[in-house]
Amino acid sequence: MPRDDSSRAVTNGPVRALAALARRYTARPDQTPAAPPAAVIVVAGALALSGLSNPATLFNWYLVVIYALFALSANVVIGWNGIGTFGHALYFAAGAYAVALLATANLPAEVLLLLGGAVGAAIGLMFGLAATRTGSLVAMAMLTLMFAQLGYQIVYGVGVFGGENGLVGIPRGSVFGISLNSTTAFNWYLMIVFGLCWYALVRLRRSTVARAMLAARDDPTRARAAGLHVTGLRVTGFVIGGLFAGLAGALYAQTEGVIGSDVAYWTTSGMVLIMVIIGGTGRLWGPVIGAALYTWGNVYLLNTTSTMDVYLGLALLLILLVAPRGIAQLLTSAARLAVSGARRRHREAGTGTRKGNPRRW
């Protein structure tokens, strides 16, 4: 869609301002469409989930999808903003508890989901405003941790949240009148929510705002000189991160049916951080890989050993010191090497008619 169509269609001030804002937060028009891949993810994911018969396996794949969304949300703050956040557990927990506490209100599942996201975004906004009062990354990591722990103490101590035992019996509810208690319906619901979030994040990642966030991450001083509002961009990252973490938390509550205060403890933030770092911050699919590896690695290690922390720590250190952009970076460079190697062999064999990139004449 050409860019000027949308701006010509709107005439009055506030609407035009909103349209301009929307354009800043979505992709530029000259880029590849994001909707078809997202649709493929939804359909393929839902069909694959429906093909699983073992309930334990199915449940672990649900966790992979939820943690993938959670890791994608954390990647906005860690990868795009370059801020080490230890507050993510609380946004996730906020989304989950919002769903759990409103379960008695008989709201449709999609409304609960959006409320969970909104609560996560609101807490993200609070954390962002408070943490970005300092410019130091060390202080920001500590501040997010402190705020999240205050939240944890509240979740743990205040009776409404059920304390250590948490809240149980959270219903899955229904979407547009379709009950989510059937496995097939829930598979589609989960994958559609994930696909929509994926689509939104792809559009966001290509937007002017995300590019400005990367600029502010790489060199805050230069970004400021170029007229970017660095603090504002950081807070924006916290809000986006909080929104998607809240959505992931809401999905978690709907999937598990049970939620306990340990979800809000700071080690949950550590967990999602491991997923993001191991998977890789440079690509959107990096955190998804990280989430899948973490979830299944966890299942495997829990079955075989009591010492998974050792392996997690070693894996995290290895990735950080050897390939700080994670497995995504390793895979991308490997693919690039393979492609260039194949091209060279192709040329050397004399079968190629053109040298170099065939698209360039």
Next chain:
Amino acid sequence: MNHFISTLVAGFAEAMPFFLVGSGLALTLGVMDILNFAHGVYFMIGAYVLHALLGGAAVNLVFFLLACVGAGLATAVIGAVSERTVLRLTYRKEPLIGILATYGLFLLLQGLVIVVWGAAPFSQNQSFATRGIVTIAGVNVARSDILNAGVGLVVGAALYVLIRHSPFGTKVRAVAEDREMASALGVATERVSMAAFFIGTSLAALAGGLLAPQVSIDQTLGASWVLYAFIVVVVGGLGSIGGSFVAAVILGETDSICVSYLPSVEPYILYIVVVVLLLVRPRGLMGSLRHAEG
């Protein structure tokens, strides 16, 4: 009134382990600009080593203190090794990688503790001299509180002399102020870093040994004590040892007063103090602007 005074004394005694752990973290943070998530694990290892040395048995005070020192030194070796092997590799990289690497170290060391000592909790008996309560001028004071307060004050004084009035302390402060300039002036910055890390770790482990009779020795100690260390350092100001003393006393007294008079607020009070203080003064009580603006 006597109740209030004994509350204050208990608060001060409670503050001293906070101070030991926090000042250790402040030292490493100041010298190396590294926020060490593994710091709480050193506390935990200190408690485990003390239990291993004494086998959980009650001993007399001298042996207990010797075991505390032994736990501190043994753990400090682990700390120095982890600095040399892992953290040194991150110094030239982005600060975010350094922070995350210490989290990896946290997981690794915590996992190793479970490998070595198992997942079941241990308990350590009080030494004979620190059991029960003593009444001084009508004020009830727990004997273990006297020990904690005494050790905290002695170590604090020693740390003050070491950092402010010794050649080594001058080097530490020089490296904390400006690593490159200190290096250009002939300070062996790497050796100073490792020594600072050794001392910082031993302080955390000493606190762990000291508190071992009062806590359940299990693998959750690391995650909770790194938070206490962070709270102290954030309130006191990043990298300020004097600030961590003041912060620890404020936090210990606040907590103790809440335990006595406002028990319902007690779980939140430390974090409330932190959050309020940070909103008013983001760089902490005695923090330098360098660490706040970084």
